[in-house]
Structures are given as C-alpha cells and as structure tokens.
Amino acid sequence: MMRNDPIKHVFIWPAVLVVLAISIFPLIYSLTTSFLSYRLIPPIPPRVVWLGNYGTLLQEPRFWNALFTTTLIALIAVGLQYAIGFGVALALNARVPGERLFRVALLLPMLLAPVAVALVARMMFNPTMGPLNQFLSQFGLVNLPFLTNGHWALGCIIAVEVWQWTPFVILMMLAGLQTLPEDVYEAAELENASAWQQFWGITFPMMLPISAAVVFIRLIESYKIMDTVFVMTGGGPGVDTETLTLFAYQEGFKKFNLGYTSALSFLFLIAITIIGVTYLALLRPHLEKRR
Amino acid sequence: MLRRTFLMLTTSLALACAGSQANAACSPDYTGVTLTVASQTGPYIASALKLGADEWAKKTCGKVNVVEFPWSELYPKIATSLTASDATFDLVSFAPAWLPDFVPYLSEMPKEMQSGKDWDDIEPAYRERLMVWEGKIYSQSMDGDVHTYTYRTDLFSDPKEKDAFKAKYGYDLAPPKTWKQYLDIAEFFQRPDKGLWGTAEAFRRGGQQFWFFFSHAAAYTNNPNYPGAMFFDPETMDAQINNPGWVKGLEEYIRASKLGPPNALNFSFGEVNAAVAGGQVAESIGWGDTGVIAADPKQSKISGKVGSAMLPGSDEIWNAKTKKWDKFPSVLPGPFMAFGGWQIAVPKAGKNQKAAWDFVKTLTSPEVSGQAAITGGSGVNPYRKSHTANLQLWSKIFSPEEAKEYLGAQSDSINAKNVALDMRLPGYFSYTEVVEIELGKALAGQTTPQAALDAMAKEWNRLTDEFGRAKQLAAYRAAMGLPPKN
Numbered sequence: 001m002m003r004n005d006p007i008k009h010v011f012i013w014p015a016v017l018v019v020l021a022i023s024i025f026p027l028i029y030s031l032t033t034s035f036l037s038y039r040l041i042p043p044i045p046p047r048v049v050w051l052g053n054y055g056t057l058l059q060e061p062r063f064w065n066a067l068f069t070t071t072l073i074a075l076i077a078v079g080l081q082y083a084i085g086f087g088v089a090l091a092l093n094a095r096v097p098g099e100r101l102f103r104v105a106l107l108l109p110m111l112l113a114p115v116a117v118a119l120v121a122r123m124m125f126n127p128t129m130g131p132l133n134q135f136l137s138q139f140g141l142v143n144l145p146f147l148t149n150g151h152w153a154l155g156c157i158i159a160v161e162v163w164q165w166t167p168f169v170i171l172m173m174l175a176g177l178q179t180l181p182e183d184v185y186e187a188a189e190l191e192n193a194s195a196w197q198q199f200w201g202i203t204f205p206m207m208l209p210i211s212a213a214v215v216f217i218r219l220i221e222s223y224k225i226m227d228t229v230f231v232m233t234g235g236g237p238g239v240d241t242e243t244l245t246l247f248a249y250q251e252g253f254k255k256f257n258l259g260y261t262s263a264l265s266f267l268f269l270i271a272i273t274i275i276g277v278t279y280l281a282l283l284r285p286h287l288e289k290r291r
Numbered sequence: 292m293l294r295r296t297f298l299m300l301t302t303s304l305a306l307a308c309a310g311s312q313a314n315a316a317c318s319p320d321y322t323g324v325t326l327t328v329a330s331q332t333g334p335y336i337a338s339a340l341k342l343g344a345d346e347w348a349k350k351t352c353g354k355v356n357v358v359e360f361p362w363s364e365l366y367p368k369i370a371t372s373l374t375a376s377d378a379t380f381d382l383v384s385f386a387p388a389w390l391p392d393f394v395p396y397l398s399e400m401p402k403e404m405q406s407g408k409d410w411d412d413i414e415p416a417y418r419e420r421l422m423v424w425e426g427k428i429y430s431q432s433m434d435g436d437v438h439t440y441t442y443r444t445d446l447f448s449d450p451k452e453k454d455a456f457k458a459k460y461g462y463d464l465a466p467p468k469t470w471k472q473y474l475d476i477a478e479f480f481q482r483p484d485k486g487l488w489g490t491a492e493a494f495r496r497g498g499q500q501f502w503f504f505f506s507h508a509a510a511y512t513n514n515p516n517y518p519g520a521m522f523f524d525p526e527t528m529d530a531q532i533n534n535p536g537w538v539k540g541l542e543e544y545i546r547a548s549k550l551g552p553p554n555a556l557n558f559s560f561g562e563v564n565a566a567v568a569g570g571q572v573a574e575s576i577g578w579g580d581t582g583v584i585a586a587d588p589k590q591s592k593i594s595g596k597v598g599s600a601m602l603p604g605s606d607e608i609w610n611a612k613t614k615k616w617d618k619f620p621s622v623l624p625g626p627f628m629a630f631g632g633w634q635i636a637v638p639k640a641g642k643n644q645k646a647a648w649d650f651v652k653t654l655t656s657p658e659v660s661g662q663a664a665i666t667g668g669s670g671v672n673p674y675r676k677s678h679t680a681n682l683q684l685w686s687k688i689f690s691p692e693e694a695k696e697y698l699g700a701q702s703d704s705i706n707a708k709n710v711a712l713d714m715r716l717p718g719y720f721s722y723t724e725v726v727e728i729e730l731g732k733a734l735a736g737q738t739t740p741q742a743a744l745d746a747m748a749k750e751w752n753r754l755t756d757e758f759g760r761a762k763q764l765a766a767y768r769a770a771m772g773l774p775p776k777n
Contacts, residue, residue, distance in 0.1 A: 040374050041392045042717035042758050127554030143553040236496035238731035253367040255721045
C-alpha cells in the first residue's frame with residue numbers, strides 16, 4: 001500500500017469516529033453543560049451562567065473539604081500500599097517457604113469487588129455486632145466509634161483501601177524485582193555490601209521507574225474512590241469522609257444538578273491533572289538520572 | 292381417511308376448549324404480559340410487592356418482575372428512568388415526598404379506580420391528601436406510615452420499676468405524653484451493665500435519620516393556629532427549620548442519641564427494630580414495623596410484651612406567624628406522618644399501563660394488603676380502615692391487648708386533627724441532603740443545634756429561590772392541603 005493510497009481513510013476514519021463518539025463528544029457536551037445552570041429535577045430550563053458554576057464551587061467549603069479528604073485518603077493509602085507492597089514483594093522475591101501460596105493468597109483481596117469488600121468491612125466495623133469491637137472489648141477498649149467518628153471513619157476507609165490494593169503493588173513490584181539482573185548483586189556481595197546497602201544502592205534505584213508507574217496508577221485510582229466510601233460511611237458523619245466523586249454523585253444523581261456536577265467534574269479533572277503533572281515533574285530528575 | 296379427519300377435528304376442538312377454559316381462569320387475561328416494578332431492596336416493600344405479584348399472577352396469568360435497589364439508590368434509578376422517558380419500569384414504588392418530582396412523568400389513575408368500596412376504605416389522610424397532587428391522583432398508597440411509640444409492657448408494669456420511677460421523677464411510669472417524659476423514661480432505663488438502654492432511634496445519615504428528627508420537632512412546630520407552617524411559612528415560603536420549636540426538637544433528638552445502645556449514631560431503622568425486638572431498649576419511636584416485628588416470636592425476644600401509643604406531644608407550640616410560643620390548655624399529641632407510606636404509580640412511558648393499574652388494584656386490595664400488613668418485615672403498615680378495624684386479622688401476631696394498643700395508636704395518629712404531614716416539595720433531595728449533613732455534625736457535637744439549623748435554613752431559602760419561590764410556595768401549599776394563594 002502506498003503512503004497516499006486513499007484506502008487508508010477506510011481504516012482510519014471508523015476508528016477516529018468511534019473515538020470522537022465515545023470520548024470527545026461527551027467531553028465537549030459535559031464542558032458545555034458546565035457553563036449552564038441546568039437541573040433535571042425539579043426541571044429548570046438551561047440558562048447560560050458561563051463560569052458561574054465554577055465560581056460557586058470554588059467558594060463552596062464542601063468542595064474544598066471533599067478535595068482535602070480525597071487527597072488525605074489517596075496520599076496516606078498509597079504511601080502505605082507502596083511501603084507494605086514493596087516489603088512483601090521483596091520477601092516473596094527472596095523465595096521464602098510457601099511463597100507460591102502466599103502469592104496467591106495475597107492477591108485475593110484485589111480480585112474482589114470494592115463494593116463487596118466495603119460491605120464486609122462495614123460488618124467488621126459494626127459498633128455493636130462487629131467482631132472487631134468484640135475482640136477489642138477483651139482488652140477493655142469498649143465500642144470504638146469506627147464509623148461514627150470522622151477521624152476513625154477516615155482511618156477505617158484508608159485501612160480497607162490498603163488491604164484491598166496492596167496486592168496490586170505487590171504484583172507489580174514482584175514482577176519488577178524478578179527482572180533485575182543477578183550479576184549486579186553478585187558483584188555487590190563480592191564487595192561485602194550489606195543487605196541494606198544492596199537495597200538502597202541497587203534495588204531501590206533500579207526499581208524507581210516501575211515504582212513511579214505503580215504509585216502514579218494507584219494515586220489516580222485512589223482519587224477516584226467512591227464505592228468504598230459510599231457503602232461504609234455514605235460520606236458521613238456530616239461530610240467528614242465525603243470524597244470528590246461522592247460529592248459529584250450526590251449532586252448529579254441525587255439532586256440532578258447537571259450544570260454544577262459537570263463543573264465539579266472538570267475541576268476534579270484539573271485537580272488530578274495538576275497532581276499528576278507535579279508528581280511526574282518531581283520524579284523526572286531521578287528518572288532521567290537512571291537512563 | 293374419514294376416521295383420521297374426524298380424529299383431528301375432535302382433537303382440535305378439545306384443545307380449543309381447554310384453551311378457552313384456561314383463559315377463562317385469567318380474568319382479565321394478561322397471559323404473556325410481564326410487568327417490571329422498581330422497589331427498594333427487600334424484605335421491606337419488595338416482599339409485599341411479590342405477595343401482590345403472586346396473587347395477580349393467579350388472577351390474570353400475567354407475571355411481575357420486582358427489581359430491587361438499595362434505598363439510597365432508588366430515587367436516582369427511578370428519576371433517571373423517568374426523565375429519560377424509557378420504558379424500563381412498568382411501575383415504580385416510591386416515597387410520597389418524591390411525587391412532586393415524578394408527577395410530570397406519571398400517568399393518572401383510571402377514573403374507575405377512584406370510586407367504590409375499596410376506594411372509600413382507604414384512610415382519608417392518604418386518599419385525600421398524600422395520593423393527591425394538584426387535584427389529580429397519580430399514585431396509590433400501598434403502605435401507611437406514621438411514627439408511633441413502642442414500649443416494653445413488662446418493664447412498664449413492673450411494680451418495682453413503677454415505684455422507683457415515681458420516686459425519682461414524681462409522676463407515674465406510663466407511655467409518655469410529652470417528649471420530656473420520653474427522655475425521662477429513657478434515662479431511667481439506661482442500664483448498660485444489664486444490657487438495657489433507654490431508647491432506639493435512627494441517627495445515621497442515609498438511614499431514615501431525618502424523619503426521626505422531624506418527629507421530635509413536629510410536637511413543637513405543627514401549630515393548629517397556623518396550619519402548614521411546620522417546614523416553611525405558607526405565606527412567604529421562608530424556611531422555618533431554625534425557629535425555636537425546631538431547636539427544641541433537635542436538642543431533644545441529640546439527647547435521645549445519648550440514651551441509646553452504644554454507637555446508636557450508626558443506627559438506621561433496621562437497627563432500631565433489631566434493638567427493640569432484641570429487648571435491648573425500654574422504648575422507641577418509629578414506623579409500625581417496629582411493633583409487628585417485636586410481636587413476632589420468631590424475630591423477637593419481647594413477643595407478648597409490646598405496647599404502643601401515639602407519639603408524645605407538647606402544650607407549647609411555636610407560632611411561625613406571631614414568632615411566639617402558643618400555650619395550649621392541655622398537651623397536644625404530635626403524630627407525624629413520617630415518610631407517608633410507600634406509593635406505587637405507573638409511568639407514562641410504560642407499555643402495559645392497563646395491566647399495570649390492574650396490578651395496583653390487586654396489590655392494594657383490602658385482602659392482599661391486609662395480609663401484607665400483618666406480615667412482619669413486609670414493610671406494609673395499616674392504611675385502610677379495614678386494616679385497623681379487623682382485630683381478627685391481627686390476632687395472628689398480637690395478643691388482644693397488644694392489638695388494641697397497636698391499632699389504636701395507628702388509627703388515632705392517622706386521624707388526629709393535628710397530624711403533621713411530611714414535607715413534599717419539588718427538589719426534595721436537595722432540601723433533605725443539607726438536613727442530613729448538618730444533623731450529622733450536630734449529633735457528633737461538631738456544631739451547636741442552632742448553628743446546624745441556621746445552616747439548613749440558609750440552604751433551604753437558597754434552594755427555594757433557585758427553584759422559583761412562587762412555584763415552590765404553590766407546591767408547598769398544595770402538599771400541606773392549603774388553598775392556592777391569590
């Protein structure tokens with residue numbers, strides 16, 4: 001086939017149209033809606049307010065609270081997932097006895113639906129009937145307010161996130177560890193480098209690219225947390241555990257405030273983009289050093 | 292050849308006869324029709340719909356598919372389907388408060404269903420008020436909902452408890468007439484070391500919480516001297532939720548949260564029923580399900596010891612017009628039609644509207660609904676006169692004394708002159724969302740009752756302005772049974 005063969009259009013345009021139809025047009029529609037005051041219930045005819053929705057949102061304490069809560073959950077949960085995940089991956093890579101069994105068992109949480117995990121967690125943290133409080137009462141810690149106090153509830157959500165998604169980090173890090181060359185470690189051993197020195201001098205720097213990717217994926221995913229919070233606390237008490245996606249859901253699917261919700265979604269997109277770009281900018285010097 | 296033709300003819304005739312006989316059993320014949328009903332997750336209401344579905348299937352040979360959604364998901368699912376005008380659901384079951392939002396998408400009830408013995412049997416509070424929107428009937432009540440009071444008769448009739456209570460509070464231990472007495476009783480029975488607590492109410496966001504708060508406030512805000520002013524001023528549509536009556540209601544609701552089992556803040560109505568049936572609490576308020584579940588020996592530890600009464604009231608009620616407390620010569624009971632009972636309606640976009648209304652007729656018939664009302668966990672409470680009049684029906688679950696108190700509390704509450712109606716307004720969820728958020732903060736002690744209520748009032752006024760004050764005022768007056776404002 002020649003470069004200017006018109007047949008190329010037959011192959012390219014269907015794909016372009018599909019991408020436009022399922023991605024670009026809804027995005028443009030959503031952006032347009034964000035400039036409108038538009039409610040389905042009660043039905044109010046759309047009215048152009050330009051940046052009015054954005055202005056209202058930026059002055060809305062609930063938006064900033066949701067952004068703060070989401071960031072807190074994402075940073076703490078991903079930090080813990082990375083630390084624990086990397087540690088477990090190192091242990092599994094060291095060929096501990098029963099490694100295969102551990103590998104399968106540790107992956108199970110990731111295979112479960114977040115809604116199911118959140119439901120089980122809600123039962124576990126149930127103040128009166130939950131096994132956790134019953135267990136803790138043996139040590140004199142009576143009825144801890146797991147889901148009825150804002151700080152405790154945030155801690156519980158983070159704990160569930162860590163439990164469920166650490167296996168993903170383990171999987172990725174283990175795959176990375178298994179590709180590291182053996183000879184570098186043999187050379188380090190000849191130089192009498194301790195295990196700690198080997199980790200900081202060889203393993204960690206060589207694992208940096210994959211670490212950066214894993215943390216980036218988990219960070220973006222964590223910002224989208226919705227189902228776990230929805231089931232465990234519904235955003236409460238008050239709005240103490242309300243995340244950005246849950247806030248958007250409440251506005252969009254409970255109040256059918258479409259213009260406002262579209263603006264919220266775009267602000268969310270902007271926030272995620274800023275976080276992603278900052279993260280990559282911070283890591284770039286270290287990653288470039290590796291090349 | 293002739294023989295074979297004769298045989299074929301005979302067989303055909305026999306088959307045709309059999310067919311016509313089968314169809315005769317289906318009256319009206321809806322063979323091949325499958326209706327899809329949107330419901331909240333069972334057993335509450337979904338099981339009642341299934342009971343009705345079985346009866347309807349026997350009668351008409353049609354089928355009913357009950358699709359269940361969690362309570363918090365039901366409104367968005369129905370609203371999305373209705374506003375998209377798709378025919379996903381042939382019937383939708385919902386809260387009366389959502390009716391104003393759904394009305395543009397619902398078909399009107401056939402006129403022939405709006406008369407007759409079964410029609411007159413529906414309690415007027417439902418037939419003439421909650422089922423009506425702007426003079427038309429778009430939905431049928433399939434459940435009656437009014438908050439009542441439930442207590443343990445074994446504790447209340449114990450001479451030792453009675454003496455100790457009188458010595459401490461100076462009056463007899465009996466179902467409370469006022470909310471102060473209700474809190475006194477809760478405090479008296481607060482004995483965590485013995486696994487007994489004062490009261491159980493719903494306090495969890497998304498767990499039917501705000502209806503319990505409204506029940507407390509109704510006693511101080513539903514003033515017969517200025518009807519319909521509980522939630523908004525019916526003249527100006529200014530929010531009333533931060534007036535002194537509401538503040539008193541919220542203070543007492545918060546106090547009740549501290550007189551319940553540990554972490555009662557996480558209770559939804561389901562947990563309230565479990566606490567009552569488990570004998571964990573001395574008293575409680577809630578819908579009629581509480582009494583039915585508590586009386587059922589299969590589900591309850593206090594079967595045979597269940598007392599019922601109307602909600603407590605007050606002899607002082609805030610007047611939103613004069614902005615003063617009105618003093619009454621005696622305590623006015625404060626029944627509140629919390630939620631108002633599940634309703635069922637037929638969307639305009641439905642493809643089987645005739646069959647759907649026929650199903651509604653069967654589901655809400657005195658026989659089928661009466662059976663649902665005495666089934667613990669069906670979620671159906673009395674809404675027909677025949678439900679509360681038929682003591683024989685209730686003898687299956689209650690002792691005669693229990694039945695008398697339970698049915699008396701239900702009937703007296705629904706028919707009370709000063710019964711408070713729940714809020715019904717377009718944009719209902721926008722109004723109640725801020726209530727849930729601020730209640731959560733107030734219950735957790737993050738804000739004062741007055742500050743929480745001020746935040747609610749501010750948001751309610753903002754929403755009213757956004758939705759159109761005149762339009763909302765007209766809707767609110769209609770919902771409260773007041774004539775249109777000139």
